[in-house]
Amino acid sequence: MKPQTAVRIFYLGLVVAASLGFAAPLLWMVSTSLKPLEDVGTSRVALVPVHPERTGQYLWENFYEGRPTFVDEQGVERVGYEGVWTSDNVNFPLFLRNTLIVAVLSVSGMVLSSAIVAYGFAKVRWRGRGVFFAICLATMMVPFPAIMVPSYFLFKWFGWIGTLQPLWVPAWFANAFNVFLLRQFYLQIPEELSDAARIDGLSHWGIFWRIILPLARPALAVVAVFHLTYVWNDFLGPLVFLHHQHNFTLALGLQFYMQQHGGTPWNLLMAATTLTVAPLLILFALTQRFFLPGLATSGLKG
Amino acid sequence: MFRRGIGHILRVLAVMALGVPAVGLILFGPRAPSSVPADRTVVVYWEKWTDFEGRAMRDLVAHYNETQGRRAGIYVDYVTTTGIDLKTLIATSGGDPPDLAGLWHRNVVSFAASDASQALDERAARSGITQDMLIPVFDEACRYHGRLYAVPITPAAIALYYNKDILAEFAEPLQRAGLDPETAPRTLAELDAFADIVQRRGRDGKLEMMAYLPASPDTIGWFWNSWPIWFGGRLFDPGEGRFRVDTPPFIDAYSWVQAYTARFGRKDVLNFEGSLSNYSSPRNPFMTGELAMMRQGPWFANTIRQFAPDIRYGVAPFPTIDGRERAFCEQDVLVIPRGARHADEAWAFIEWLYTAEPIRVQSRYGGTGLGYDYCEVRTQAGVERRPMPPLRPIEWICWMHCKNTPLREPSPAFLETHPNPAIEVHDRLARGPEARFVPPLPNWTELNAEFGAAYRDIWMTDVPARQRLEALQKRLDVLTEQAKRRQARYGEEYP
Known part of the structure; x- marks a missing residue:
């Protein structure tokens, strides 16, 4: 074997090992979601259930229908858990719908508003631009818990407490990090393109909408994915502003599987978690080719 | 499109496969059911319980709404939420609290001192819910400056759970040492003697099983701040007016904890601790047999039934320095937050919980392995299944959560049919003269955090416990002075 091939194999092994290290919790999550509770409670550590041939049945029971009543090995009728999708304890479809509504409205607002604000900081010359940009960036230093109570007062004044509005309306007023990210991308777009458009009679809005925005699609995709991940996993916002399980989101809903004094049904918790993270993972896998160039050219990477 | 290749087509199809159901779910998905009747006063009740504990309370609330609530024109809207104390505090400061909140006992004093909860004395007196009705320790934990700010809902006294099968394995050496393998240790000296014998190491000398581990369950253990109780001390002396950790019961207790690790080898114990789930x-670790004994509340019977129903276990008071029975207690409580819009109606629900005639509630749920439309009664002939007995609502919920009763005079059926076969032990401990809670201090959360950091040092390092506690006392005194100044600003005395 050539020395170069050996080095390549070595590096490949290293990468595979590191990937497996990162993927292990995810694999464990999926594996636990495909086991019955009896298997989760044993000392046996394995990725497959004791009866692998019943994996399809466990998949159905954990993710969908469950075993509201069943007869155990001693012939005693027992009360079991309902599956994640049909459980009346945790209304998963409703939580998913609420999460989707918040995600769609929030991501649309964030992408559009951040794109507009970033254009103002990158392509429009105005007095005090640098100072306002610095102030904008400084808001990144303020953590959410610090503004939690004032925000609560504000949203209460609007009559929004207990509704989904506090979770998506603020996204329509941009976010410093995303503004920064898009501004960096816009600065790399040659000024000559804007000048040419201006000569052709386009206003700032026309230049933004017809020239800059189409060119910035990879960066916009990055903003969308980052914000979607944030919204999908946000726990504190829904916890503070939502007051009824009718409008809870998935991040809050997962807590319904945890119990104060033990006895957590880990297989169902993992099934619910798998269902919760699956859309993000699939979306990432499908769109990574599209938004990775955005990361590379917006100053966040390489 | 075809020029871009099959990969592109597949990606588009996959995005559509995700997008179409998502749009469908948003447009045609489930809507929030509107079950709240328009002709009744709605009491918004936030509670922390989830799964089987939450379902039980939901069933009880549904029963109330169908019966007494209908007659009184009240509808209790039960909302399960997490982070209940933070959420309630923020909502109360925002002027939009629930009418009823299910908190932990440790929140009672801090909520009362910050004027976030309402005093309930007058209402309780009118409803006949007097001090005589409650077990003293549970009543005391609901008071601040003598006034009632909460009512107990599901209380518990902590005891020692021991695995009889593991002790039986070591019967011979235990008997040689004058110890009874069928009985739990009564004193801490006996616990030490058990611990010396009941242990197993692997070929590499690593600990694989221990009789007992102070730091279990979980990283530094539950109830770690209760150790002085087992050494005959109080966690707080009202005469002192401040939290003291440099007194003999504290120093003795935490020196013992530290010596425990030293005896088995600190590194070995910490490695063993790290290996436990x-x-x-x-x-x-109790279910897997890695620990033969564990401090727990009565709810542990539920967990054992679910995950290791074949374990033969016993329950006894946790060993103390002199063999006297002492107990550390915990409880969940109900409070009516300041600014609650329907405080009277919220109280009407509490009154029903405590004073209604015994009821039968239809409840079937999973999680505990039992259906609970029946109970298991232990008779001489064995275990017999019977229909659930009628219980007062407050006892019904305690029964369902597998916890103690807060009532001085429980229904006989409560103890007889309780899902924890050793509930009498927990009940006796709660009624004992030396049953204690955490200190009733407005800044307990802050003090406890400092105490926790010191406990971690004591457990994990060689810094002598006395030295660490004396240093901690200085820090606690500073925090206490700050709290006193804060209280004085509102014309109130600390604690």
């Missing part, structure tokens, strides 16, 4: 895992 957490409490709520099915691989709880």
Whole structure:
């Protein structure tokens, strides 16, 4: 074997090992979601259930229908858990719908508003631009818990407490990090393109909408994915502003599987978690080719 | 499109496969059911319980809404939420609190001192819910400056759970040492003697099983701040007016904890501790046989039934320095937050919980392995299944949660049919003269955090416990002075 091939194999092994290290919790999550509770409670550590041939049945029971009543090995009728999708304890479809509504409205607002604000900081010359940009960036230093109570007062004044509005309306007023990210991308777009458009009679809005925005699609995709991940996993916002399980989101809903004094049904918790993270993972896998160039050219990477 | 290749087509199809159901779910998905009747006063009740604990309370609330609530024109809207104390506090400061909140006992004083909860004395007196009705320790934990700010809902006294099968394995050496393998240790000296014998190491000398581990379950253990109780001390002396950790019961207690690790080798114990799964895992070390004894509340019977129903276990008071029975207690409580819009109606629900005639509630749920439309009664002939007995609502919920009763005079059926076969032990401990809670201090959360950091040092390092506690006392005194100044600003005395 050539020395170069050996080095390549070595590096490949290293990468595979590191990937497996990162993927292990995810694999464990999926594996636990495909086991019955009896298997989760044993000392046996394995990725497959004791009866692998019943994996399809466990998949159905954990993710969908469950075993509201069943007869155990001693012939005693027992009360079991309902599956994640049909459980009346945790209304998963409703939580998913609420999460989707918040995600769609929030991501649309964030992408559009951040794109507009970033254009103002990158392509429009105005007095005090640098100072306002610095102030904008400084808001990144303020953590959410610090503004939690004032925000609560504000949203209460609007009559929004207990509704989904506090979770998506603020996204329509941009976010410093995303503004920064898009501004960096816009600065790399040659000024000559804007000048040419201006000569052709386009206003700032026309230049933004017809020239800059189409060119910035990879960066916009990055903003969308980052914000979607944030919204999908946000726990504190829904916890503070939502007051009824009718409008809870998935991040809050997962807590319904945890119990104060033990006895957590880990297989169902993992099934619910798998269902919760699956859309993000699939979306990432499908769109990574599209938004990775955005990361590379917006100053966040390489 | 075809020029871009099959990969592109597949990606588009996959995005559509995700997008179409998503749009469908948003447009045609489930809507929030509107079950709240328009002709009744709605009491918004936030509670922390989830799963089987939450379902039980939901069933009880549904029963109330169908019966007494209908007659009184009240509808209790039960909302399960997490982070209940933070959420309630923020909502109360925002002027938009629930009418009823299910908090932990440790919140009672801090909520009362910050004027976030309402005093309930007058209402309780009118409803006949007097001090005589409650077990003293549970009543005391609901008071601040003598006034009632909460009512107990599901209380518990902590005891020692021991695995009889593991002790039986070591019967011979235990008997040689004058110890009874069928009985739990009564004193801490006996616990030490058990611990010396009941242990197993692997070929490499690593600990594989221990009789007892102070830091279990979980990282530094539950109830770690209760150790002085077992050494005959109080966690707080009202005469002192401040939290003291440099007194003999504290120093003796935490020196013992530290010596425990030193005896088995600190590194070995910490490695062993690190290898144990957490409490709520099915691989709880008591279930897996890695620990023969564990301090727990009565709810532990539920967990054992679910994850290791074949374990033969016993329950006894946790060993103390002199063999006297002492107990550390915990409880969940109900409070009516300041600014609650329907405080009277919220109280009407509490009154019903405590004073209604015994009821039968239809409840079937999973999680505990039992259906609970029946109970198991232990008779001489064995275990017999019977229909659930009628219980007062407050006892019904305690029964369903597998916890103690807060009532001085429980229904006989409560103890007789309780899902924890050793509930009498927990009940006796709660009624004992030396049953204690955490200190009733407005800044307990802050003090407890400092105490926790010191406990971690004591457990994990060689810094002598006395030295660490004396240093801690200085820090606690500073925090206490700050709290006193804060209280004085509102014309109130600390604690």
